[in-house]
Amino acid sequence: MAKQNGPPLAPARSSAPTRRDILRTGAAAALSALTTRPATAGHKVRPNFLFLICDQLHIDALSACGNPYVRTPNLDRLVRTGTSFMQSHSPNPICCPARSCLMTGRMSVETSVTCNGLEQLKEFGLPQTAVHFNHGEIIPSIPDMGQWFRQYGYETVYCGKWHLPTNWAPNELAGFTVLPVGGGEGSIVDPFTARASAAYLQTRTGNDPFLLVSSLLQPHDICYWTIYNEDLTPKQLPTSELEKLLPPLPPNHLSRPAAPQILDRSIYTKFSELQWRFYLYSYYRQVEMLDATVGRILDALESSPHADNTMVIFTSDHGEGAARHLHVQKWYPYDEALKVPLVISSPRRLESGYRDHSHLVSGVDIISTMCDYAGVPAPPNARGYSLRPLLEHKNADWRDFIAAEVQVVGRVIRTAQYKYVRYKDDPIEQLFDMQADPWETQNLYADSRYASVVTDHRKLLNGWESKLIVY
Amino acid sequence: MDVRNSVDYLDLFRDVLRDYLPPSGPFDPAGRWFHQYRLYTVVNGDLHPPPVRGTLQIERVPQAAGGAILKVNFEKTSRYAGVHTVQATVVCAGDDLSTPVKWNSTYTAAAPAHPLKMSLELQETGIARDRSIIIKRGSEQKRLLLESAYTSNWALFDAVQRLARQGGAARRFTLLDDDAPKANQVLDFYQSVDLKDRWPGAPTLRVHGFLQIGDGIPPQVYWVDDRGELLFLISGLNAFVLDAAASAGQHISGGRS
Numbered sequence: 001m002a003k004q005n006g007p008p009l010a011p012a013r014s015s016a017p018t019r020r021d022i023l024r025t026g027a028a029a030a031l032s033a034l035t036t037r038p039a040t041a042g043h044k045v046r047p048n049f050l051f052l053i054c055d056q057l058h059i060d061a062l063s064a065c066g067n068p069y070v071r072t073p074n075l076d077r078l079v080r081t082g083t084s085f086m087q088s089h090s091p092n093p094i095c096c097p098a099r100s101c102l103m104t105g106r107m108s109v110e111t112s113v114t115c116n117g118l119e120q121l122k123e124f125g126l127p128q129t130a131v132h133f134n135h136g137e138i139i140p141s142i143p144d145m146g147q148w149f150r151q152y153g154y155e156t157v158y159c160g161k162w163h164l165p166t167n168w169a170p171n172e173l174a175g176f177t178v179l180p181v182g183g184g185e186g187s188i189v190d191p192f193t194a195r196a197s198a199a200y201l202q203t204r205t206g207n208d209p210f211l212l213v214s215s216l217l218q219p220h221d222i223c224y225w226t227i228y229n230e231d232l233t234p235k236q237l238p239t240s241e242l243e244k245l246l247p248p249l250p251p252n253h254l255s256r257p258a259a260p261q262i263l264d265r266s267i268y269t270k271f272s273e274l275q276w277r278f279y280l281y282s283y284y285r286q287v288e289m290l291d292a293t294v295g296r297i298l299d300a301l302e303s304s305p306h307a308d309n310t311m312v313i314f315t316s317d318h319g320e321g322a323a324r325h326l327h328v329q330k331w332y333p334y335d336e337a338l339k340v341p342l343v344i345s346s347p348r349r350l351e352s353g354y355r356d357h358s359h360l361v362s363g364v365d366i367i368s369t370m371c372d373y374a375g376v377p378a379p380p381n382a383r384g385y386s387l388r389p390l391l392e393h394k395n396a397d398w399r400d401f402i403a404a405e406v407q408v409v410g411r412v413i414r415t416a417q418y419k420y421v422r423y424k425d426d427p428i429e430q431l432f433d434m435q436a437d438p439w440e441t442q443n444l445y446a447d448s449r450y451a452s453v454v455t456d457h458r459k460l461l462n463g464w465e466s467k468l469i470v471y
Numbered sequence: 472m473d474v475r476n477s478v479d480y481l482d483l484f485r486d487v488l489r490d491y492l493p494p495s496g497p498f499d500p501a502g503r504w505f506h507q508y509r510l511y512t513v514v515n516g517d518l519h520p521p522p523v524r525g526t527l528q529i530e531r532v533p534q535a536a537g538g539a540i541l542k543v544n545f546e547k548t549s550r551y552a553g554v555h556t557v558q559a560t561v562v563c564a565g566d567d568l569s570t571p572v573k574w575n576s577t578y579t580a581a582a583p584a585h586p587l588k589m590s591l592e593l594q595e596t597g598i599a600r601d602r603s604i605i606i607k608r609g610s611e612q613k614r615l616l617l618e619s620a621y622t623s624n625w626a627l628f629d630a631v632q633r634l635a636r637q638g639g640a641a642r643r644f645t646l647l648d649d650d651a652p653k654a655n656q657v658l659d660f661y662q663s664v665d666l667k668d669r670w671p672g673a674p675t676l677r678v679h680g681f682l683q684i685g686d687g688i689p690p691q692v693y694w695v696d697d698r699g700e701l702l703f704l705i706s707g708l709n710a711f712v713l714d715a716a717a718s719a720g721q722h723i724s725g726g727r728s
Contacts, residue, residue, distance in 0.1 A: 071654070071686050168549075179591065180580060182549025185514045185708055187689075188524065191649065192547070192555045195578045199593045202609040224514050224708055241641075241657060242684055282707075288687035292651035303611030 046374050047346065048310040049154075049211045050201075050301055051145075051366075053102065054290050055095065055161060055186070055220035056330060057316035059088065059339040061287045069247040070284035074295030075341075078314055082345025083354045083391050085361045089414060092405045093318035093330045093337035095163050095220075096136060098363060102317065103144040103164070105367040105382035107405060110468055111138045113164060114408045124262055126408055136165020139471050143379055145367055146175025146211070152376040155208045157200060160193040160215030169215070176213070185224075186217030186286070190293040193217075198300030209374070210306075214297055219286030222320065225279065226268065226328045234278065246277035247284070250324045252439035257325075259443070260426035262407055263333075267326040276323045283320060311346040311373060313366060325440070333412045333421045333430070334440050338404060344369070350391050359390050360414060362402045381469060403464045413461045420457035429454070479662075479680055479692045481669060484710045486520035487511055488703070489670045493696060494715035500632035500699040505530045505721045508704075508711040510547065524548060527711055529628050530723040537565035542723040543576075543625050555580050557649075561625055568622035568644055569630040572599045576649075595650060606650045615652055620644040627658075631681050631693040632701050636660045646685060656685030664694075678702060 060067055064076035064084075091101035096116045097108035108114050112134040115121060138144060146156040158176035161183055162169040168183025169176075179196040181189055197214040204210065237243050253276070256267070271279060294314070301307055317340070321327025324336040331337060342361060344350065365384035371377060372386035389396035404412040409424035419440070421430035431445040431454055444450045481488060498504065510525035525547035532540045543559040559576035563569040580591040595608040604615045621644050622630060634642075641659035645652050661682045666673040678694040689707030696702055704711040 181555070184524075184549060185512050187707060187709060188510075188512060188547055189549050192549065192578075192580060195593050196580055196591055198608065198611075199578075199591050202593075202611065221514075221708060239659070239661060239682060239684070241659075242690065245684070282689055285687060285689050288653065292648060292653065292687055295651060299611055299613055300608070303609075303613075 046209045047349070048209045048306050049149075049370055049374075050297070050310050050312045051211065051213045051370075052294060052297065052312065052314040053099070053161075053213065053215045054294075054314075054316045055215075055217050056222065056318060056320045057219060057287065057290065057341060058319040058322050058336060059086070059341050061219075061284065061320070061322070062341065067284075069245075069280070070287050072287060072291040074291045074298060075314070075343075077298065078294070078312065078343050078345055079353070079355075081347060081352045082312065082314075082343045083350055083356060085342040085344075085359065085387070085390075086355055086357045087359060088315070088340055088342035088361050089338050089363070089402055089404055090316070090318040090340050091363045091403075093332065094406070095167075095317055095330075096165060097405065098317035099163050100138050102315070102363045102366060103146075104138060104142050105364045105379055105384050106142055107364065107383055107403070107468055109405055109470055110381075110383075111142055112471070113138060114405070116163075117165065121408065124407055125265070126262075138164060141471060144175045145213070145370075146173060148175070148367070148379050149211045149370070149374065149376070150175055152374065153208050154374070155204070155206050155210040156213075157210060158213045158215070159196050159200070160189070160213075161217050162215065183217070186219070186221045187289060190216045190218050190289065191296070194293045194296035194300075197297045201297075201300045201304045201306060209309075211370075216290055216293055218290035218293065219283060219320070221289075222279075222283045222286050223329055225282060226270075234275075237274070237278070242278075242281075245281060246274075247280045249273065249276055249280075250322065250439070252324050252441050253326065255325055255439065255441040257430065257432075257441055257443040258428055258446070259430060260410070260421070260423040260428050262410070262423060262426070266331055268321070268328045269326065279328065280323055283322065308348050311344065311349070311370075313370070314341065314343045314345075315363060315366065316340040317363075331407055333404070333406045333410055333419070335419075335434075335438075338406075338412065338414075342366075344387065344391060346373075349373075351393070356390055358416075359396075359398050360400075360402045360416070361385075361387060361390075362404070383468075401460050401464075403461065411461055411465070413457045413464070415457065415460070418453060418457060420454065420461065422458070422461065431457070479664070479694075480705045480707075480710075481664065481666075481694075483513060484511060484521065484703075484705060484712070485670055487710065487712055488666060489673045491666070491674055491676065491702075491712070492715055493674060493676050493702065494700060494713065494718065498698040498700045500629075501533065503530075503532055504700075505718055505723065506628070506701070507714045507717040507721065509714050511710045511712060513708045513710075521710070528723055529625065531629055534562075538563050538572075539565070539569070539629065541569075541625055541629060544723055559625065561623065563626050563629065567630060567634065568620060568642060569626040570599075570621065571597070571623045571626050571647070573597065574623075597647075597650065604647075608650065613650075617645070619654075621647060621652070623647040624649070627683075627693070628701055628704070631658070632695055632699040634658075634660065634681060636663070636679050646688065648687060651687070653685060653687035656683060656688075658683045661692075 063072045064079040092108045100111035100113035150156045156176045159179035169178045181192045318330040319337045368378045368384040369387040372388045401415045413420045419432045429445045432440045508527040511521040512524040513521045528544040530542040541561040545557040547555045561574040575596045578593040597606045646656045663679045666676045680692045691706035694703040702713045
C-alpha cells in the first residue's frame with residue numbers, strides 16, 4: 001500500500017556537529033548570542049526564521065478558512081502571503097509532547113516527553129511504567145532546534161511558552177537566548193511576548209541570521225474555563241445580543257463512535273447546548289486575542305530591516321475539541337485535536353496565498369524544512385520531511401502516511417483516505433474513512449469489509465514504530 | 472431566554488469581593504481622580520483566593536478645553552519571570568467613550584539577574600488624524616482607518632463611570648486594545664447587584680454592571696457604584712479590583728495630591 005514506511009531516517013552528514021560540540025558551546029553561546037559576531041560566509045542568502053507557535057488552535061478556527069464566527073485578520077494576512085498546509089497534523093496533540101516534537105523533529109516517545117507530567121498518567125489511569133520519562137525534559141542526547149541552529153551560526157532566541165517541562169521559558173535555555181516574559185495566562189502574557197519579540201526584531205544588531213521562536217499561549221486560556229471555572233460558562237446569557245452571535249454546534253457534536261476506553265473517559269458532559277455554544281463563542285474570542293498578538297509581531301517584522309529575508313512559520317502545538325465528539329481541549333486522536341494550522345510565508349522565496357489540500361504533513365517536518373532552507377543538515381534521525389518541494393511546487397516523492405502519538409499509549413496512522421487508531425492493551429481500535437466521513441462518526445474497525453485496510457494500517461504502524469529509537 | 476441571569480463572573484472572584492472595602496466620600500467621574508486597581512488572575516487552580524498579578528494605576532486630569540488626560544501605569548508580574556510595565560499618557564476627547572486622540576506609551580520588561588544584553592523597551596505613539604490613527608512603534612508606523620467610533624481599553628476605565636444606567640442606547644465602537652483594533656464592540660448597561668445578597672457577610676454595596684462584548688475579548692463587565700466610580704472590571708480570567716485605600720488622595724507619581 002505505501003511506497004515506503006514513512007519518512008526516511010535522515011543520516012547525519014559528516015559536517016554535522018556532535019552532541020559533545022553542542023554541549024561544549026551551548027552555555028557560552030547563550031550568554032553571547034546577542035552580541036555582534038563576524039558574519040558567517042554566505043549568511044546573507046540564508047534566511048532568518050520567525051517561528052510562531054500558538055497553543056490549542058484548531059485548523060478551522062481562522063476566518064481565512066471560511067469560519068464566519070471568528071475574525072482573524074492578521075492570521076489571514078499570513079495565509080494570504082504564504083502557503084497553508086490544510087492536512088497538517090500535530091505529532092502528539094498534547095502540549096509538552098507536541099513541543100518536544102516541534103523542537104527536535106523526533107517523535108515524543110523518542111524525546112521521552114510523552115505527557116504533560118506524571119500526574120497525567122494517573123488521571124488517565126495509566127501506570128507510570130507505561131512511559132519512560134525524563135522529568136518532562138527532552139533527553140539530553142537529542143539536540144533541540146536552538147542547539148542545532150546555533151551550531152550553524154544562527155542567533156537563536158526564544159520568547160514565551162516553553163513547557164519542557166515548565167510552562168514558561170526559563171531565563172536560560174541551552175540552545176536559545178531567552179527573552180524573559182514569563183508564563184501563565186495568554187490574555188496577560190501574550191502581549192508582552194509580542195512586544196519583546198517586536199523589540200528584538202527592531203533592535204537586534206547582530207550580523208548572523210536569526211531564529212526567533214515566539215511561543216504564544218492563546219487560545220489556550222479556554223482550558224481554564226472548564227478545568228477550574230465552570231462559573232465562566234453561564235447557564236443563561238446576559239443579553240439577547242450575545243445569543244445572536246453564538247456559533248452553531250458541529251455536526252459531530254454528539255457523535256460517539258466506538259472508542260478505546262480512555263477516550264470514552266474524556267468526553268465532557270457538563271454543558272447544556274447553550275453552554276456549548278457559549279464555549280465555542282468564547283474560544284473564538286481567545287483565538288482573536290491570539291490574532292492581535294500575531295499581528296503585532298508581523299507588523300514589527302514587516303517594518304524591520306529583516307522583512308525580506310525572514311521566513312515566517314506559524315503553527316500550533318495541537319488543536320481544540322471545539323464541541324466535536326463532546327470534546328473540550330485536546331488529548332484525542334480525532335481531527336479536532338490532531339489537525340493544526342501550518343502556514344509558511346517568505347515573500348521573496350515562496351508563492352503567496354497557496355493552499356495545499358492534499359499532502360499529509362506533520363509538525364516534525366518543520367525543523368527539516370528550516371534546515372533545508374538554511375542549507376544545513378537535518379538533525380540526526382529527524383523523522384520529518386522537508387516541505388521545500390511542496391512549497392516550491394516541485395515533484396516530490398511524498399510520504400503516504402503520517403504517524404502521531406497520543407495519551408502515552410495511543411498511536412495514529414493517517415493515510416490519504418483513512419485514519420487508524422490503536423491504544424496499547426485496548427481491544428477497541430478505530431478506523432475512519434476520512435474522505436467519506438470527515439467528521440469521524442463511524443468507526444469501521446469492526447466492519448469485516450475493512451479488514452484488509454485495518455491490516456495494512458497495522459503494518460504501517462508496526463513498521464513506523466520499529467524505526468523509532470527509544471533511548 | 473431569560474436575560475436576567477448574568478455572565479458577570481462575580482462568583483469567580485468571591486473570595487476577593489466578599490470582604491471588599493469600598494471607597495467612601497464624594498466622587499466626580501468628570502473631575503480629577505486617581506485609581507489603583509489590583510489585577511487578579513485565575514489560572515492553574517489559583518482560585519481561593521486568586522493571586523494578585525499586577526497593579527494598574529490610572530489618573531484622570533480634566534482639561535480646560537474639554538476632555539481629559541489619562542496617565543496610566545500598568546505593572547504586571549508574570550508568573551515565573553520578570554516585571555512588565557506599560558506607562559502611557561492618553562489625551563481623551565470629552566465624549567461618551569473618552570475617545571483617545573493622542574497618546575504615547577512605553578513598554579519595558581525587566582528580569583533581575585537575566586543575562587540578556589539587549590534593551591527590552593519599546594516606545595509607542597498614536598495620533599488620530601483625518602479619520603485614521605497613525606501609530607508609531609519603534610521604527611514601525613502603521614495607519615488604521617476609522618470606520619466607526621472607537622476607544623481604548625484604558626479610556627473605558629474612565630468612560631464607563633459617566634454612562635447612563637438606564638435608557639441610554641448601547642455604545643458600538645472599535646476597541647483599541649493597546650494598538651490592536653478589535654471591531655464590533657457593544658457596551659450596554661444590563662443589571663445591578665447587591666453584593667450582600669450574593670454572599671453571606673459581603674458588604675452592603677450596590678454595584679451596576681455594564682457588559683461589553685465584541686471581537687477579541689471575552690464578555691466582560693464593568694461594575695460601578697452608585698456614584699459611578701468603577702470598582703471592578705471582570706474579564707474572563709482577570710479581574711481589576713479598585714484598591715480604595717491605595718487610591719485615596721494619590722496621584723500617578725506616587726505622592727499625595
